[in-house]
Amino acid sequence: MPQLTYDGVTYRAAPGESVLDALLRQGVPIANSCRAGACQSCLLRANSGQVPAAAQVGLKSTLSEQGYFLACLCHPTEDLQLEEAGGLEVAASLAALERLTPTVLRARVRTHQPLHYRAGQYITLRRPDGLARSYSLASLPDDHTLELHIRRTPQGQMSGWLFDEAHENDAVTVRGPAGDCFYTAGHPDQPLLLAGTGTGLAPLAGICKDALRQGHRGPIHLFHGALRPEGLYLQDELHTLARENSNLQYIPAVMEGGEAAGLETGKLDTVIAHRHPKLSGWRGFVCGDPTVVQLLRKKFFLAGMASREIFADAFLQAPAPQTTR
Amino acid sequence: MSSLYEQLGGQPAVDAAVDIFYRKVLSDDRISAFFDGVDMDRQIGKQKAFLTMAFGGPHNYSGRDMRTAHAPLVARGLNDSHFDAVAENLSSTLQELGVAQDLIDQVMAIAGSTRQDVLGR
Structure with missing residues (x-):
C-alpha cells in the first residue's frame, strides 16, 4: 500500500481509499467540503511522488504542474510526500x-x-x-x-x-x-438567459452586472425562482438595475402565493418556457440547486440552445457533520 | 480517395451533429427515460466520441467499453427497439445536415456494428 507522508508523519491508505479519507481516518485535519472534486477545498501538494491524473482534473495547468491535486479524488498508486496548499x-x-x-x-x-x-x-x-x-x-x-x-x-x-x-x-x-460559469465578451448582441433558485442568484446577479459593465447590448433576462415570495431576495436592487438598463429584464417567480404579490407563479422551467419557447441563438447561465440546474439546462437545450452555450454551476452540499461519539 | 470521416467533414461535422442528435434522442419518448438523471456535459462528450467513431474517425472505443457502459441500461430493459430508435435519430440527424445517402449508409453500417456489444449479447 502506498505511504503518505504529511507533516513528518507517515500514514497508509487502505485499498480503494482516497488520500482525503485516509488522512481524515487517521486524525489529520484536512479541510474539505464537497468531496466530489468541485470545491477544491482539499487541495494538497505532492512534493515527491506522482499523483494520478484523475486527481488533477479541473485544476489550472499552473497548479497541476506544481504537484497540486485534490485529495478527495486521489487514489494513490505510489508513495507521496504531501504538504498543505496554504500558499494559495x-x-x-x-x-x-x-x-x-x-x-x-x-x-x-x-x-x-x-x-x-x-x-x-x-x-x-x-x-x-x-x-x-x-x-x-x-x-x-x-x-x-x-x-x-x-x-x-x-x-x-x-x-x-x-x-x-x-x-x-x-x-x-x-x-x-x-469555476467557469461567467460572462465572456465577444458577442455583445447575443440574448442572455440567466436562471436559478435560492442563492443561485449570487452568481447570476454577478454575471448580470458583469455583462452590463462590459457593455452587453443584447437582451438579458434574469429569472429567480423561490417556493414562496418570502424566499426571494434582492428584489429592490434588481428591479432598480432593470430600470437603469433597458436591455435587462428581472423576473422573480414563485411556486405558490405569488398572485397577491403580482409575481409569476409556477415551476421556474414552465415560467421560462412560456416566455421563451425557442432558445436557439441564446446563451444560458443556470446556477443553484443541482436538481433545478440539471432540469433547466436540459429544458434550455431542448428548446434549441446550443450545448456549448449553456454554462452551469450546480451547488453541491457539504455532507452533514458526523455525530460525535 | 479520402476517408469517410474526411468526406463527412471531420471534427466540425461531429460538432454540428452532436447537438441535433442528442436533442432528438432526449425528445424521443421511446428512449428518453434512459437519459434521466445523466449529466448533460458528460453525455455530450460520450455522444461526440460515438459520432466520431460512427463517422469513421479516430477513436479508442472497444466493444468491451460499449458492453460495460451499457450494461446498467440493459439491466433496465434496453433492447433492439431502443437501439433501432437511436439509429433512426442518427439517420435523421444526418439527413437534416444534408449528408449524401451513400455516406449515411456507411455511417449506419458502422453504428449498427455496435449492436451486439451495446445490447450485451
Missing part, C-alpha cells in the same frame, strides 16, 4: 454581514490583497479552525469587497456560524477563484 490562500476579514431574509445572509469579505476573479466564479471561505465552504461571487472585481450569499442550511456549520456567531472584522482566509 489569501488572508481576509468579514467586512459586513447582512440578513436579507431569515435564511439568506449577505456576507461581504475584504481580502488583504486583490483577488483576480470573474463574477460568477466561486471561492472557498475558510475559518481559522479549518472549516471550509465554497460560495459564489456576486460582486465584481472592482468592488471593494467580495459579495457572497449564504444560505442557512440545517445543521450547517459554516452558515450557522456566519448567521449567529461571526462578527465583522473576524479573520478568515479565501482560496480561489474557481
Whole structure:
C-alpha cells in the first residue's frame, strides 16, 4: 500500500481509499467540503511522488504542474510526500454581514490583497479552525469587497456560524477563484438567459452586472425562482438595475402565493418556457440547486440552445457533520 | 480517395451533429427515460466520441467499453427497439445536415456494428 507522508508523519491508505479519507481516518485535519472534486477545498501538494491524473482534473495547468491535486479524488498508486496548499490562500476579514431574509445572509469579505476573479466564479471561505465552504461571487472585481450569499442550511456549520456567531472584522482566509460559469465578451448582441433558485442568484446577479459593465447590448433576462415570495431576495436592487438598463429584464417567480404579490407563479422551467419557447441563438447561465440546474439546462437545450452555450454551476452540499461519539 | 470521416467533414461535422442528435434522442419518448438523471456535459462528450467513431474517425472505443457502459441500461430493459430508435435519430440527424445517402449508409453500417456489444449479447 502506498505511504503518505504529511507533516513528518507517515500514514497508509487502505485499498480503494482516497488520500482525503485516509488522512481524515487517521486524525489529520484536512479541510474539505464537497468531496466530489468541485470545491477544491482539499487541495494538497505532492512534493515527491506522482499523483494520478484523475486527481488533477479541473485544476489550472499552473497548479497541476506544481504537484497540486485534490485529495478527495486521489487514489494513490505510489508513495507521496504531501504538504498543505496554504500558499494559495489569501488572508481576509468579514467586512459586513447582512440578513436579507431569515435564511439568506449577505456576507461581504475584504481580502488583504486583490483577488483576480470573474463574477460568477466561486471561492472557498475558510475559518481559522479549518472549516471550509465554497460560495459564489456576486460582486465584481472592482468592488471593494467580495459579495457572497449564504444560505442557512440545517445543521450547517459554516452558515450557522456566519448567521449567529461571526462578527465583522473576524479573520478568515479565501482560496480561489474557481469555476467557469461567467460572462465572456465577444458577442455583445447575443440574448442572455440567466436562471436559478435560492442563492443561485449570487452568481447570476454577478454575471448580470458583469455583462452590463462590459457593455452587453443584447437582451438579458434574469429569472429567480423561490417556493414562496418570502424566499426571494434582492428584489429592490434588481428591479432598480432593470430600470437603469433597458436591455435587462428581472423576473422573480414563485411556486405558490405569488398572485397577491403580482409575481409569476409556477415551476421556474414552465415560467421560462412560456416566455421563451425557442432558445436557439441564446446563451444560458443556470446556477443553484443541482436538481433545478440539471432540469433547466436540459429544458434550455431542448428548446434549441446550443450545448456549448449553456454554462452551469450546480451547488453541491457539504455532507452533514458526523455525530460525535 | 479520402476517408469517410474526411468526406463527412471531420471534427466540425461531429460538432454540428452532436447537438441535433442528442436533442432528438432526449425528445424521443421511446428512449428518453434512459437519459434521466445523466449529466448533460458528460453525455455530450460520450455522444461526440460515438459520432466520431460512427463517422469513421479516430477513436479508442472497444466493444468491451460499449458492453460495460451499457450494461446498467440493459439491466433496465434496453433492447433492439431502443437501439433501432437511436439509429433512426442518427439517420435523421444526418439527413437534416444534408449528408449524401451513400455516406449515411456507411455511417449506419458502422453504428449498427455496435449492436451486439451495446445490447450485451
